[in-house]
Structure formats: C-alpha cells, structure tokens
Amino acid sequence: EIVVTQSPATVSVSPGKTATLSCRASQSVNNFLAWYQQKPGQAPRLLIYGASTRATGIPARFSGSGSGTEFTLTISSLQSEDFAIYYCQEYKNWPLFTFGGGTKVEIK
Amino acid sequence: EVQLVQSGPEVRKPGESLKISCRTSGYRFGSYWLAWLRQVPGKGLEWMGSIFPGDSDAQYNPSFEGQVTISADESTATAYLQWSSLRASDSGLYFCARLGQLALDFWGQGALVTVSS
Secondary structure, three states, X not given: OOOEEEEOOXXXXXXXXXXXXXXXXXXXXOOOEEEEEEOOOOXXXXXXXXXXXXXXXXXXXXXXXXXXXXXXXXXXXXXXXXXXXXXEXXXXXXXOOEEOOOEEEEEO | OOEEEEOOXXXXXXXXXXXXXXXXXXXXXXXXXXXXXXXXXXXXXXXXXXXXXXXXXXXXXXXXXXXXXXXXXXXXXXXEEEEOOOOHHHOEEEEEEEEEOOEEEEEOOOEEEEEOO
C-alpha cells in the first residue's frame, strides 16, 4: 500500500507571495501524481496531473514538480481565491489511488 | 459539457439500506472509470472504489470492500454506491468523480449521508 504524506498541514502566506506545498509517497509513483484544490462547500478541482501538467483552465501561477517519491506544488503570486485546502493523490496503480491528508493555505 | 450530478442528501437509521446515484452527461459513460470517494467533515478524501461502466469491472479500497457495492447502468449513464446495512460511521460527504487523463478530472457536487438513530 502506498502512503502519501503532505506537509505542512497548514501554511500561512500573504497575498501576492509564493506558497510551496510538499507531497511525499512511501514508494516511487513515477510521475503518477495529481494535485487538487478544495474550497469550503465545494468538490475538489483538478489542478495538476502527471506531476507537472496543468489541467484545462488552471492558471500558470500553479506549477507542479517532482518525480518518484518527492513532489511540490508551487503557487506563485497568491490570489484571494487561492486560499483553500490542497490535496495530492498518487495513481500509480490506477484505478486505485491514495490521497494525502491535505495542506491548508491560509491568509497570513 | 461533462457533468456529474449526484442525488440529494440522505438521512437514515443504523441498519437501513441506501443507494445514492451519480448521473453523468457530456461524455461516453462506458469509456471512463468512475470513482467514489468519502470525506468526513473536516477530514481528508478517501478513495472507496472505482468502476468501469463498459464492463462493470469494479475495484475497491480494502477498507471499504464488503461494506459497499459500486454499480453502473450504461443505459442511463448513472453510477451507484449502495449500502445494505448502514452504520453511524458511514456518515459523511460522498463524491463521484470521472477518471480522465489518469486523474479525477470531473466531480459531482457531493451527497451528504447522515446515519443516526
């Protein structure tokens, strides 16, 4: 079973600054890693798949990197609408997958 | 336009059965895996299982296998998640989502299930 760990649990960032979120898998998932954004009362939204490919309509300020076991989501020039919870998800053995516990990006 | 529309909130007593639905449109239903996920309020996302409607092949998270049944009806482009005997611990928000581009690219709006005596 692949375990996915996200850190930190919460990050406080000022608008206009950069947030860096980490995701670690307990074994290599190659680049089978996705990132999602979830706002209160809403379903998650796909941001990044294949570790670094932005989904349709996702702004360029969202970027993903990494491979193997270590991954990063970087959000540049944080906008008010970016304050939310972010989840990473591995899908090496799709259609089976595992989510990380999430990182909350809050306003500093 | 791809859309996944889930059935409404449900309240049941422990031991009762329940079947919730996810009606899809805008794409070929039988050609994409569809997943069910649970979110307990204030907690993260748990993958429960996935189904390929084209042949009804279903894969389950071991934590949920035997506790729920995932099914699909190609004629109505609808997927289902059902319980035969609910427990209080089944309370939560349930999402369906399409597996496209090898990630979950379209989601339903969620369905709240409350199990309480």
